[in-house]
Amino acid sequence: MTDQTSVIQDVQRGMIPAHIYNDKEIFELEKERLFGRSWLFVAHESEVPEAGDYVVRRVLEDSFIISRDEKGEIRALFNMCLHRGMQVCRAEMGNASHFRCPYHGWSYRNDGRIVGLPFHKEAYGGEEGFKKKGQTLLPAPSLGIYNGLIFISLDPDAEPLEDFLGDFKFYMDYYTKQSADGIELRGPQRWRVKANWKIGAENFAGDMYHTPQTHTSVVEIGLFREPKAEKRKDGTTYWAGNGGGTTYKLPEGSLEDRLRYVGYPDEMIGRMKEQWTQQQLDVVGKDGFMVSAASLFPNMSFVHNWPRVEEGSDEVLPFISIRMWQPISENETEVLSWFAVDKNASEEYKALSYKAYLMCFGSGGMFEQDDVENWVSLTNTAAGSMARRLLLNGRMGLLEDGQNVVEPLTAKEYSGPGSTRIGYSEYNQRELLFRWADHLERPVQAAAQLHVGIDPVQAGAVAGGDAAPSVGSAATVPAAMMSQEA
Amino acid sequence: MTVNTAHEASGTTLSEQSALGAHAPRTQRTGRSLPFNDELHLEAHRWLVDEAYLLDEQDYDEWLSRIADDMHYLMPVRVTTALGAGYSTSPGMAHMDENKYSLSRRVARFATEHAWTEDPPSRLRHYVTNVRTFRTEKADEIIAESAVLLFRSRGDVGEAATVSAGREDLLRRTATGWQLARRTIMLDEAVIRMQNLAIFL
Ligand code: FES
Numbered sequence: 001m002t003d004q005t006s007v008i009q010d011v012q013r014g015m016i017p018a019h020i021y022n023d024k025e026i027f028e029l030e031k032e033r034l035f036g037r038s039w040l041f042v043a044h045e046s047e048v049p050e051a052g053d054y055v056v057r058r059v060l061e062d063s064f065i066i067s068r069d070e071k072g073e074i075r076a077l078f079n080m081c082l083h084r085g086m087q088v089c090r091a092e093m094g095n096a097s098h099f100r101c102p103y104h105g106w107s108y109r110n111d112g113r114i115v116g117l118p119f120h121k122e123a124y125g126g127e128e129g130f131k132k133k134g135q136t137l138l139p140a141p142s143l144g145i146y147n148g149l150i151f152i153s154l155d156p157d158a159e160p161l162e163d164f165l166g167d168f169k170f171y172m173d174y175y176t177k178q179s180a181d182g183i184e185l186r187g188p189q190r191w192r193v194k195a196n197w198k199i200g201a202e203n204f205a206g207d208m209y210h211t212p213q214t215h216t217s218v219v220e221i222g223l224f225r226e227p228k229a230e231k232r233k234d235g236t237t238y239w240a241g242n243g244g245g246t247t248y249k250l251p252e253g254s255l256e257d258r259l260r261y262v263g264y265p266d267e268m269i270g271r272m273k274e275q276w277t278q279q280q281l282d283v284v285g286k287d288g289f290m291v292s293a294a295s296l297f298p299n300m301s302f303v304h305n306w307p308r309v310e311e312g313s314d315e316v317l318p319f320i321s322i323r324m325w326q327p328i329s330e331n332e333t334e335v336l337s338w339f340a341v342d343k344n345a346s347e348e349y350k351a352l353s354y355k356a357y358l359m360c361f362g363s364g365g366m367f368e369q370d371d372v373e374n375w376v377s378l379t380n381t382a383a384g385s386m387a388r389r390l391l392l393n394g395r396m397g398l399l400e401d402g403q404n405v406v407e408p409l410t411a412k413e414y415s416g417p418g419s420t421r422i423g424y425s426e427y428n429q430r431e432l433l434f435r436w437a438d439h440l441e442r443p444v445q446a447a448a449q450l451h452v453g454i455d456p457v458q459a460g461a462v463a464g465g466d467a468a469p470s471v472g473s474a475a476t477v478p479a480a481m482m483s484q485e486a
Numbered sequence: 487m488t489v490n491t492a493h494e495a496s497g498t499t500l501s502e503q504s505a506l507g508a509h510a511p512r513t514q515r516t517g518r519s520l521p522f523n524d525e526l527h528l529e530a531h532r533w534l535v536d537e538a539y540l541l542d543e544q545d546y547d548e549w550l551s552r553i554a555d556d557m558h559y560l561m562p563v564r565v566t567t568a569l570g571a572g573y574s575t576s577p578g579m580a581h582m583d584e585n586k587y588s589l590s591r592r593v594a595r596f597a598t599e600h601a602w603t604e605d606p607p608s609r610l611r612h613y614v615t616n617v618r619t620f621r622t623e624k625a626d627e628i629i630a631e632s633a634v635l636l637f638r639s640r641g642d643v644g645e646a647a648t649v650s651a652g653r654e655d656l657l658r659r660t661a662t663g664w665q666l667a668r669r670t671i672m673l674d675e676a677v678i679r680m681q682n683l684a685i686f687l
């Protein structure tokens with residue numbers, strides 16, 4: 001494999017080797033060193049509200065059953081039968097107390113425990129031969145939940161999710177905690193685009209600069225009033241913890257006026273005031289900024305916009321969307337896009353907000369259509385040898401000597417955490433790529449293996465005792481340690 | 487259990503179940519499909535073929551003029567569920583759930599000079615087949631079902647995208663000809679392999 005040191009160094013000084021948006025070797029490295037250990041969003045609790053509800057989600061090639069077990073606990077189970085490796089659950093959503101493998105009929109409870117193993121005694125000699133007791137489908141190495149958002153990491157030693165999110169939680173609350181009960185999620189719409197996964201994440205993180213150009217048409221047809229060039233650059237970009245995003249500048253007025261301006265009804269505003277901290281309220285009410293798009297490293301994004309959804313009215317209505325840029329290859333991404341809405345909102349609000357979402361974002365959204373066209377084209381252009389000669393300048397906001405064009409807002413000017421600036425810049429895209437480079441630079445440890453049904457140390461020989469005993473690597477976790485109470 | 491283009495097992499139509507379908511006409515088919523030499527069938531078939539040409543040419547203003555004011559245009563998200571689950575669409579989520587106003591915004595956008603996704607325009611071909619027609623309880627309304635395959639090519643050598651779907655349409659006779667009043671589009675894929683839905687099916 002090619003040494004990527006220079007690519008990493010270029011990225012660390014804000015220059016972007018254009019080929020990273022379509023490079024097989026880089027992608028292999030991303031799979032191993034980035035997606036192999038980062039926290040990744042898979043589902044929201046509201047997608048599996050009842051005991052037995054499940055959805056099936058992928059992390060790269062790995063399929064996981066995200067289920068709510070009979071005790072109400074959320075599980076993320078690797079969707080591979082412990083017998084000969086068949087995919088256990090082949091639906092993408094449903095409700096089940098058990099999953100039965102179609103191949104030889106092993107069955108598992110919705111918390112992962114084996115319950116049925118046909119001919120256990122006759123075929124294996126019972127527990128002596130195969131320790132069924134305590135065996136479960138392989139759980140995701142790490143699982144964390146914030147505001148109902150379920151994340152998993154393939155790294156068993158991943159830092160706690162909340163530490164990873166850090167101050168970005170402050171901003172996630174605007175999208176996912178508008179009242180004590182949080183959001184409900186619908187979807188996802190899923191579609192595949194011939195674009196590298198990083199481009200969307202970078203765009204949502206901080207690309208205010210593209211809005212007036214790319215999205216001219218939606219302003220022209222009266223769907224959205226904001227993206228006009230002058231307006232967009234009055235907003236901010238912020239970076240906090242492991243995520244960052246963009247805001248719009250709101251007109252003068254009180255907190256309530258400003259929330260009404262983007263279309264929130266008074267009853268929702270009332271709940272926001274109960275729910276959000278004073279600082280969270282001050283970003284809107286005192287500083288006058290409203291969150292728009294955002295990304296959490298590496299590949300989760302958020303959108304909050306307020307288009308006009310009805311004929312003959314100037315009223316706008318906000319919607320929220322959550323998405324994953326699921327990497328398929330160096331030049332293909334599966335987009336998973338959900339509609340999110342506060343659980344306590346009225347049915348009428350939910351319907352109109354959903355309409356606003358469909359018109360603007362997602363597979364048919366009028367904003368999104370033009371974005372994707374650009375990203376597909378970019379990915380195509382990045383494939384060839386000429387792209388390898390081009391170091392794109394990703395330094396917007398920095399002078400050549402590293403000085404800032406615009407200084408961050410002070411605590412007096414801005415109430416939120418992180419580093420926040422008014423106007424166009426690429427700080428956030430750089431923050432994403434810095435983290436990307438950090439991961440790519442750092443080799444991964446070999447993962448622990450689970451020896452299904454036997455004790456790897458004491459396990460006797462196979463093939464009638466002629467062959468060598470099975471070798472457990474240093475990283476091997478004895479099966480007993482993986483057991484859960486049955 | 488059979489799931490046709492417009493009904494899920496619960497018995498009600500997808501248009502009725504959808505989040506934005508409250509305004510939609512509720513007319514349902516009656517009886518068996520009409521003979522292929524029935525005048526109504528011939529008119530429905532002609533309407534669908536003419537429409538396919540309009541959509542290929544992206545003549546969306548003309549297309550919109552053939553859409554009824556109470557139009558409901560629904561394209562649910564398909565999901566893979568276990569046999570017997572009773573549903574194969576994502577609860578509460580569609581790719582498109584449109585009324586005439588939102589369709590008109592989409593059409594208006596294509597008419598601006600800044601709809602980049604269609605500049606240069608795609609080469610489109612809508613293949614319409616398996617057309618059958620039903621009478622309804624209303625004399626001036628018929629149901630037409632069809633299969634549609636869209637071939638969409640952009641640029642020179644990039645891989646073309648295809649989408650396959652079944653449709654159930656409600657057509658209404660008016661003084662100026664037939665109008666489309668309801669369309670339910672059942673995609674045949676859970677994951678769309680097309681960069682966006684800047685097209686109509
Ligand atoms: S592979 Fe699942 S039971 Fe055999």
Ligand SMILES: [Fe+2]
Nearest residue numbers: 210214367371
């Ligand atoms: Fe955009």
